[in-house]
């Protein structure tokens with residue numbers, strides 16, 4: 001779709017647009033100056049083209065992409081309420097080439113807009129890109145999928161999960177499928193556990209309107225971390241095209257369940273109290289503007305799942321993410337089983353081998369036991385480490401590149417989006433029923449002390 005696409009960003013004045021989408025577009029155009037794209041912004045605000053161009057220029061500057069602005073300097077803006085069919089029709093009628101509608105708006109507005117699109121003449125090839133969260137539970141995600149299916153074919157729907165555009169996550173595919181060494185030990189025969197941890201130093205950052213209704217489980221685990229888990233655990237696809245790759249990730253998500261079907265013993269939740277993260281002071285979460293303490297929203301969530309298939313039976317896979325945490329290690333950690341028998345005569349600890357994919361800075365490391373330098377029979381730990389580099393594009397650059405090329409490989413397929421809700425629902429239910437305590441941790445720590453005991 002490269003040449004004649006118009007990227008229409010709906011929600012032009014929003015945070016996602018200015019902080020992530022436009023800088024990523026600037027980076028993409030800097031890297032690929034031959035790429036031709038038309039850009040149009042739309043939103044509720046009464047902006048002029050000039051105001052919008054300034055906003056685009058400013059965002060491009062944040063990724064040193066000022067020069068790339070020339071490629072979109074004729075970008076235009078229109079005021080539109082995208083929940084209204086007439087406004088959507090006008091946007092599409094005014095578009096040259098194939099439109100890619102990027103819904104950078106709150107999910108409820110995107111849903112209304114998709115309903116309004118039923119009364120709009122949609123041109124062949126139109127792409128619809130929707131941000132997370134996709135629906136609010138399995139049933140609502142299913143309804144939204146049915147609505148989208150009436151509008152455009154599935155491979156023109158881009159359910160965005162920017163974690164799939166992260167270079168380490170893409171590196172998982174290379175490491176797993178281009179190395180027989182790894183692929184042959186990639187199962188419950190050799191792997192004892194997997195942990196996917198994404199601690200964030202950030203707090204609420206003024207997003208109470210969204211976050212207080214979502215919490216850490218829905219914000220991070222229901223979407224991003226389950227998608228990453230699918231890349232770690234899927235069967236080898238025949239190719240990396242969107243059909244094969246997404247068939248493989250959907251299949252493994254279908255086999256994923258809360259461990260032992262017991263959310264009470266396989267999930268934990270907590271929220272932060274006042275504290276300092278580096279030189280930033282955070283009030284207690286409940287005192288943050290816009291937070292309703294009665295909601296009991298968690299800012300740190302953990303759940304353990306299992307994949308019920310021959311490859312993974314019995315391997316606990318723990319997903320964890322939280323806000324206002326000390327600088328923890330964001331990583332995918334694959335811990336191997338201990339050796340079947342350690343020959344007598346060795347001294348020292350023999351820890352299980354560990355393969356770690358670090359999610360920024362992007363590195364890969366393998367922790368192994370080796371003979372010590374001084375006493376050859378004393379085991380020592382060494383770590384073989386590789387810097388994987390930053391990746392050519394930021395995650396949203398990969399996402400936009402997929403949309404502009406019409407390649408849905410890194411977009412979440414409709415059935416997978418529904419599965420992710422099904423997987424977390426028992427935990428949501430147990431938390432709503434107060435069957436799992438809501439622990440506390442001071443901002444700037446690694447989480448509740450009881451979690452580390």
Ligand SMILES: NC(=O)C1=CN([C@@H]2O[C@H](COP(=O)(O)OP(=O)(O)OC[C@H]3O[C@@H](n4cnc5c(N)ncnc54)[C@H](OP(=O)(O)O)[C@@H]3O)[C@@H](O)[C@H]2O)C=CC1
Nearest residue numbers: 011012013014015016043044081082083104105107131132
């Ligand atoms: N911000 C982030 O870091 C991330 C956000 N996301 C997702 O991106 C989406 C957008 O989030 P974010 O940018 O933070 O939200 P914001 O509230 O900052 O922006 C939403 C935008 O939508 C516009 N809008 C609201 N209603 C309408 C309407 N009826 N017609 C046209 N435009 C409308 C708003 O305009 P106005 O202000 O004038 O009402 C505003 O420009 C959400 O789904 C979020 O989950 C995903 C990953 C990260």
Ligand SMILES: O=C1O[C@H](COP(=O)(O)O)[C@@H](O)[C@H](O)[C@H]1O
Nearest residue numbers: 132162163200202219220224395
């Ligand atoms: O989607 C989201 O992701 C970010 C974390 O991703 P990053 O790439 O910015 O590190 C998270 O902070 C935010 O709450 C969530 O909505």
